Amino acid sequence: MFKPEELVIKKLDKNFYAGGKCINALAQVDFTVGRGEFVNLIGPSGCGKSTLLRCIAGFEKPTSGRVSLDGREITGPGVERMMVFQSFEQLFPWFTVLENIMFALKVTGMGASRAERREIARTYVAMVGLTGFDDFYPHQLSGGMKQRVAIARALSVRPRILLMDEPFGSLDALTRLTLQEELIRIWEETGVTILFVTHNIEEAIMLGDRIVVFETNPGRIKEILPNPLARPRSPEAKEFNLIWEQIHALLGFKNPEQMRAEKKVAKLFRGERELSCLTNL
Amino acid sequence: MVKAREEKTERKKTLNQVLFIIGALLGWELMAWTGWFPPLLFPKMSQVLIHLWAGLSGGELLARVAFSLYIIGLGLSLAVVTAALVTTGAMLSPLISDWVQALMAVLHPLPGIAILPVIILWLGTGSRSIVAVIWFSSLWPLIANLHTGLRSVPTTQIEVGRNLGLKGSQLVRSILLPGAFPYILTGLRVGWARAWQASVAAEMVFGASGGEGGLGWFIYKKRFFLEIPSVFAGMILIILIGLLVERLCFEEVERRTVRRWGMTAE
Numbered sequence: 001m002f003k004p005e006e007l008v009i010k011k012l013d014k015n016f017y018a019g020g021k022c023i024n025a026l027a028q029v030d031f032t033v034g035r036g037e038f039v040n041l042i043g044p045s046g047c048g049k050s051t052l053l054r055c056i057a058g059f060e061k062p063t064s065g066r067v068s069l070d071g072r073e074i075t076g077p078g079v080e081r082m083m084v085f086q087s088f089e090q091l092f093p094w095f096t097v098l099e100n101i102m103f104a105l106k107v108t109g110m111g112a113s114r115a116e117r118r119e120i121a122r123t124y125v126a127m128v129g130l131t132g133f134d135d136f137y138p139h140q141l142s143g144g145m146k147q148r149v150a151i152a153r154a155l156s157v158r159p160r161i162l163l164m165d166e167p168f169g170s171l172d173a174l175t176r177l178t179l180q181e182e183l184i185r186i187w188e189e190t191g192v193t194i195l196f197v198t199h200n201i202e203e204a205i206m207l208g209d210r211i212v213v214f215e216t217n218p219g220r221i222k223e224i225l226p227n228p229l230a231r232p233r234s235p236e237a238k239e240f241n242l243i244w245e246q247i248h249a250l251l252g253f254k255n256p257e258q259m260r261a262e263k264k265v266a267k268l269f270r271g272e273r274e275l276s277c278l279t280n281l
Numbered sequence: 282m283v284k285a286r287e288e289k290t291e292r293k294k295t296l297n298q299v300l301f302i303i304g305a306l307l308g309w310e311l312m313a314w315t316g317w318f319p320p321l322l323f324p325k326m327s328q329v330l331i332h333l334w335a336g337l338s339g340g341e342l343l344a345r346v347a348f349s350l351y352i353i354g355l356g357l358s359l360a361v362v363t364a365a366l367v368t369t370g371a372m373l374s375p376l377i378s379d380w381v382q383a384l385m386a387v388l389h390p391l392p393g394i395a396i397l398p399v400i401i402l403w404l405g406t407g408s409r410s411i412v413a414v415i416w417f418s419s420l421w422p423l424i425a426n427l428h429t430g431l432r433s434v435p436t437t438q439i440e441v442g443r444n445l446g447l448k449g450s451q452l453v454r455s456i457l458l459p460g461a462f463p464y465i466l467t468g469l470r471v472g473w474a475r476a477w478q479a480s481v482a483a484e485m486v487f488g489a490s491g492g493e494g495g496l497g498w499f500i501y502k503k504r505f506f507l508e509i510p511s512v513f514a515g516m517i518l519i520i521l522i523g524l525l526v527e528r529l530c531f532e533e534v535e536r537r538t539v540r541r542w543g544m545t546a547e
């Protein structure tokens with residue numbers, strides 16, 4: 001299927017200065033995302049995957065290189081690139097579920113009247129399966145429900161790209177699975193492009209069309225894997241496991257020194273066990 | 282179910298407290314009846330209430346209350362405006378932020394009433410001086426709470442606002458201020474209490490010029506003429522106003538906002 005390029009990231013570098021030291025969070029990141037694509041970013045913590053997302057959102061300025069959407073360079077935050085965060089605090093606690101979405105519609109100039117915005121907001125609440133919770137305040141919702149509202153709010157302003165920074169990272173395993181399924185359904189219905197950061201291999205395989213594997217220090221792309229699995233995807237499928245192993249191998253590198261140290265410790269433990277066996281006799 | 286039970290225990294608690302206060306007042310009355318203490322210094326509670334009623338119906342006490350509320354309102358409003366300006370400055374420039382923090386550290390521990398002697402020298406003995414003391418007393422808790430409140434707003438909420446295209450004053454108005462509201466409310470509460478203390482204390486030092494004064498001045502004047510029941514009446518009125526404002530104003534606002542939103546300070 002032909003997918004025109006939408007988001008182009010070229011030779012992106014991002015350095016942070018902390019304590020007089022320069023940390024190279026991202027080095028020479030190069031990749032493109034097609035319209036309507038679902039791309040997962042995965043990697044060890046500190047690999048800069050979240051930083052990359054924040055650069056695309058416009059919250060961070062790249063040290064060098066450029067990020068552009070449909071040929072226009074990104075210089076700051078914008079509604080066409082909505083971010084969904086991991087934090088349960090991303091909803092405004094002084095607004096109800098409906099008001100949170102209505103506020104987003106209002107400040108972005110969508111919907112002619114309050115009544116119209118209410119109607120639009122209702123539709124999005126229904127889309128994430130929260131009908132009946134319109135007038136609940138965020139503190140009355142569970143973590144999973146809060147993330148649903150955040151997704152509804154982000155989509156309500158009709159962004160081109162949804163940037164998701166480990167949105168299910170703080171949820172329990174069951175809720176996470178349900179939300180993954182729903183996200184796929186919403187993605188298929190809306191056709192929105194999704195960039196999804198995760199540190200969970202299963203999640204990456206369940207969701208993405210492509211999986212971008214990052215390595216750390218400096219943060220850069222190690223490999224981009226296509227994920228041809230047919231949807232709905234099942235973790236039991238043989239191909240699923242093949243991709244899993246592939247990613248695991250890509251992520252699970254150990255440096256030789258650490259391996260040697262581990263072997264040494266293991267040997268000490270073995271010696272200890274043998275000794276205690278002898279004394280117990 | 283649970284809510285109903287909670288309400289029941291809450292009502293029981295209130296009833297208990299009211300009964301205790303009525304009991305204490307009756308105890309007072311009985312103590313005065315025994316004649317163990319000189320009635321001039323320890324008047325009967327009934328006497329105090331009669332004086333309270335007479336003062337209120339005669340209009341004198343009402344005029345004093347009106348004056349107190351006016352002067353406190355003025356001082357507190359000025360303090361709120363100053364706090365808003367100072368905090369805005371602190372948000373715009375890290376340099377000003379450092380200065381404000383230094384000022385707070387130095388001046389916050391100073392009781393407002395302690396600056397009265399200097400204020401009298403500068404502004405004379407009039408209501409202007411009292412307003413100045415009220416302003417100074419309530420300013421620091423207001424600034425401290427506003428400052429903490431603004432910093433307590435989660436970064437993600439600010440970023441959601443920026444993502445939606447909000448900038449500058451829009452961001453402050455629609456995200457930072459509501460987010461800081463629990464702290465702002467606390468600041469107003471403390472500021473109000475401090476303002477009352479300051480006004481009563483200041484008026485007791487030099488009364489007020491030109492026969493105009495608030496409840497502090499009323500108490501001071503009545504003590505001067507040894508009308509002790511009226512002194513107690515003035516004190517009771519201060520307590521009643523404090524309770525009324527707390528219950529009808531602050532608690533009501535808190536119930537409709539902070540508690541409804543599940544946002545509690547700290």
